[in-house]
Amino acid sequence: MGIVIRKDxxxxxxxxxxxxxxxxxxxxxxxxxxxxxxxxIAIFTILAVSYNLINGVAGQFSLEPNxxxxxxxxxxxxxxxxxxxxxxQYDIEDPYxxxxxxxxxxxxxxxxSGVFSALLALSLSFPVFRVRGDYLAIxxxxxxxxxxxxxxxxxxITNGSLGLNDIPEFSNxxxxxxxxxxxxxxILNIVNSKYGRAMKAVRDDEDTAIAMGVNTFKxxxxxxxxxxxxxxxxxxxxxxLLTSISPDLxxxxxxxxxxxxxxxxxxGSTTGAIIGTILVIGGAEWMRFLDEPMNFGFFExxxxxxMRMVVFSIILILVMLxxxxxxxxxxxxxxxxxxKSKL
Amino acid sequence: xxxxxxxVTKKFGGVTAINSTTFAVNSKxxxxxxxxxxxxxxxxxxxxxxxxxxxxxxxxFKNEKINTLKPHVIVRRGVARTFQNIRLFHTMSVIDNxxxxxxxxxNYTYLESIFRLPRFFGExxxxxxxxxxxxxxxxxxxxxxxxxxxxxxxxxxxVEIARALATSPTILLLDEPAAGMNPAETxxxxxxxxxxxxxxxxxxxxxxxxxxFVNQLCDKVLVLDYGKTIFEGLPANAIxxxxxxxxxxGDFTHDSC
Numbered sequence: 001m002g003i004v005i006r007k008d009x010x011x012x013x014x015x016x017x018x019x020x021x022x023x024x025x026x027x028x029x030x031x032x033x034x035x036x037x038x039x040x041i042a043i044f045t046i047l048a049v050s051y052n053l054i055n056g057v058a059g060q061f062s063l064e065p066n067x068x069x070x071x072x073x074x075x076x077x078x079x080x081x082x083x084x085x086x087x088x089q090y091d092i093e094d095p096y097x098x099x100x101x102x103x104x105x106x107x108x109x110x111x112x113s114g115v116f117s118a119l120l121a122l123s124l125s126f127p128v129f130r131v132r133g134d135y136l137a138i139x140x141x142x143x144x145x146x147x148x149x150x151x152x153x154x155x156x157i158t159n160g161s162l163g164l165n166d167i168p169e170f171s172n173x174x175x176x177x178x179x180x181x182x183x184x185x186x187i188l189n190i191v192n193s194k195y196g197r198a199m200k201a202v203r204d205d206e207d208t209a210i211a212m213g214v215n216t217f218k219x220x221x222x223x224x225x226x227x228x229x230x231x232x233x234x235x236x237x238x239x240x241l242l243t244s245i246s247p248d249l250x251x252x253x254x255x256x257x258x259x260x261x262x263x264x265x266x267x268g269s270t271t272g273a274i275i276g277t278i279l280v281i282g283g284a285e286w287m288r289f290l291d292e293p294m295n296f297g298f299f300e301x302x303x304x305x306x307m308r309m310v311v312f313s314i315i316l317i318l319v320m321l322x323x324x325x326x327x328x329x330x331x332x333x334x335x336x337x338x339x340k341s342k343l
Numbered sequence: 344x345x346x347x348x349x350x351v352t353k354k355f356g357g358v359t360a361i362n363s364t365t366f367a368v369n370s371k372x373x374x375x376x377x378x379x380x381x382x383x384x385x386x387x388x389x390x391x392x393x394x395x396x397x398x399x400x401x402x403x404f405k406n407e408k409i410n411t412l413k414p415h416v417i418v419r420r421g422v423a424r425t426f427q428n429i430r431l432f433h434t435m436s437v438i439d440n441x442x443x444x445x446x447x448x449x450n451y452t453y454l455e456s457i458f459r460l461p462r463f464f465g466e467x468x469x470x471x472x473x474x475x476x477x478x479x480x481x482x483x484x485x486x487x488x489x490x491x492x493x494x495x496x497x498x499x500x501x502v503e504i505a506r507a508l509a510t511s512p513t514i515l516l517l518d519e520p521a522a523g524m525n526p527a528e529t530x531x532x533x534x535x536x537x538x539x540x541x542x543x544x545x546x547x548x549x550x551x552x553x554x555x556f557v558n559q560l561c562d563k564v565l566v567l568d569y570g571k572t573i574f575e576g577l578p579a580n581a582i583x584x585x586x587x588x589x590x591x592x593g594d595f596t597h598d599s600c
Contacts, residue, residue: 189457190453194467205432205433210394212446
C-alpha cells in the first residue's frame with residue numbers, strides 16, 4: 001500500500017522538521033537565557049492551543065487554566081521529588097506518609113498530571129454543562145481560587161505557601177518542544193475531525209447542533225477534559241523547568257495571560273494561538289529594553305519599570321481596534337494559501 | 344401511521360399555547376400545519392423534537408412514545424427539522440454544515456481522531472462521499488467549500504434541508520420553508536420537497552403561511568388557532584371552511600361597530 005502525501009501534508013512535515021531543527025540549534029548554540037524563553041514559549045504553546053480548544057473552538061467561555069496548571073505542576077513535583085527531599089523541605093507540617101511514597105519517572109509524572117486534571121475537569125463538567133451560558137466561566141474562576149487556597153491550607157500535602165523546591169530539572173527544549181508539537185498535532189487532529197466540527201457547531205448555534213443529533217453535553221465535556229489534560233501536562237513541564245513552585249505562581253493572572261494570547265491570536269484558530277504565544281511570551285522579554293533607561297541622543301529617559309506593560313497594553317488595544325477577531329481570526333495556516341474564491 | 348400526537352397540551356405559565364391537539368401523520372404524507380401567527384405551530388414542532396416538554400399528552404413516533412426523550416436522541420430516531428429563520432453554522436463551510444448532520448452516523452472514537460487511526464480516514468471518506476451526494480442532489484455541490492452564509496437565501500434554504508436530510512430522517516419537519524421566496528422559487532421548492540419525499544422515502548410535516556404553496560404540495564392540512572384544532576382535511580376544503588376564514592380574517596357575521 002503506497003502512502004500518498006498531499007501538498008498541505010508536505011507543508012506540515014516541513015514545519016515540524018524546521019521546528020525540530022530549530023530546537024536542536026537552540027539547545028546547542030543559544031545561551032541559557034534565550035533557551036529559557038524558548039522553553040517558556042513551548043510550554044505556553046501547549047497551554048494556549050489547549051485553552052483555545054474549549055474557549056475558541058467549542059466557544060465555551062472558561063477561565064480554568066491556572067487551576068489545572070497548578071494541579072499538573074503539583075502532581076509532577078510530588079512524583080519527581082524523592083522521599084528524602086520531601087521530608088527535608090516540609091517545614092510547616094510533616095507530610096502524610098503516602099506523599100513521601102509517591103514516585104514516578106518524568107513521562108509517567110506528566111501523564112498522571114494530565115489524567116488527574118482531566119478527571120477533575122470531568123467531575124466539573126457534570127454540574128456545569130447541564131446549564132448554558134457563562135456558568136462555566138464563573139465555576140472555573142472559582143475553581144482556580146479554590147485550588148490555590150487548598151494548596152496554601154494543606155501543608156501536609158503541598159508544603160503550603162512555601163511551595164515545593166529542588167524539583168529535578170527534567171524539562172529541556174526537546175521535552176517542551178516535543179510535547180508542544182505533539183499537542184498541536186493532536187489538537188489539530190481533533191479540530192479537523194467530526195468532534196472538531198461538532199465543537200464549532202456548538203459554538204455557532206447550540207440549538208441547531210442539538211437538532212442535528214449532536215450530543216452537545218458530550219462534545220463540551222470532551223473539549224473541556226482535553227484542555228484540562230494538556231494544561232496538566234503543561235503544568236508538569238513548567239514545574240520541572242522552574243524547579244520550584246508555590247501557590248502564588250498560579251494566580252488568576254496566569255489565566256489572564258493565556259486569555260490575552262488566544263484573543264490576540266484569534267479565538268478559534270490554533271495557528272493564531274501559537275502566533276499569540278510567540279508574540280506575548282517572546283515579545284514581553286524582547287520589550288524589556290523599554291524598562292531600562294534610554295538615550296535618544298538629545299534627551300535621556302530614566303528607567304521606567306513597567307513601561308513595557310504599558311506599550312504592550314497599547315498594542316493590544318490597537319489589535320482589538322483594527323483586527324477585532326485577532327491576528328488570525330478563525331483562519332488556520334492552510335487557509336492563507338487557499339486561493340480566494342468568488343461566488 | 345408514523346407520527347401521532349395524542350391530546351397534546353402545552354402551557355407557558357397561564358398561556359395555553361397548544362390546547363389538547365390530536366392528529367396523526369401517515370407514512371410518505373406531506374402534512375401541512377397552518378394557522379395565524381401565534382397559533383402554536385412552532386410550539387408544536389418544538390414539542391415533537393423534544394425542545395419543549397408537553398404539559399400533557401403524548402407524542403408517538405414509529406409506535407414509540409418519544410416526548411420524554413432528549414432532543415438529540417429524537418433526532419437519531421429519525422426526526423429532522425429546519426428552522427423558521429435559516430440557522431446555518433455561520434463560520435463553517437457548506438459541506439461541514441452537512442457533515443454535522445452525519446455526526447452521529449460517523450463511527451470513530453475521540454482517540455481514533457486524535458491519533459489518526461485507520462478507521463478515521465475510512466469513515467471520513469465515506470461520510471464526505473455521502474454529503475457530496477446530498478449536495479449534488481440539491482444542485483449545490485459546487486459551493487461545497489464555500490462559507491455557508493455567503494450563499495444566496497434560496498441556496499441557504501437548500502443547505503438547511505440538505506443538512507436535515509443528512510441525519511437520515513424518516514420524518515422531516517420544515518418550519519416555513521418558503522418564507523421570503525418569490526413565486527418562482529416557491530414553485531421550485533415545492534417540486535424539490537415532493538421529489539425528496541419520493542427519493543428519500545420521507546414523511547414531511549411543514550408549517551407554511553403561503554396558501555398557494557400549501558395547496559400545491561400538501562396531502563392534508565391541520566389548521567390551528569390559539570392552540571386549538573379548527574380544521575383537519577384536504578387543503579382545498581380548508582380555504583372554504585368557515586371557521587378557518589374566521590380565524591384568518593375575523594368574523595364578519597356580527598356587526599361589532
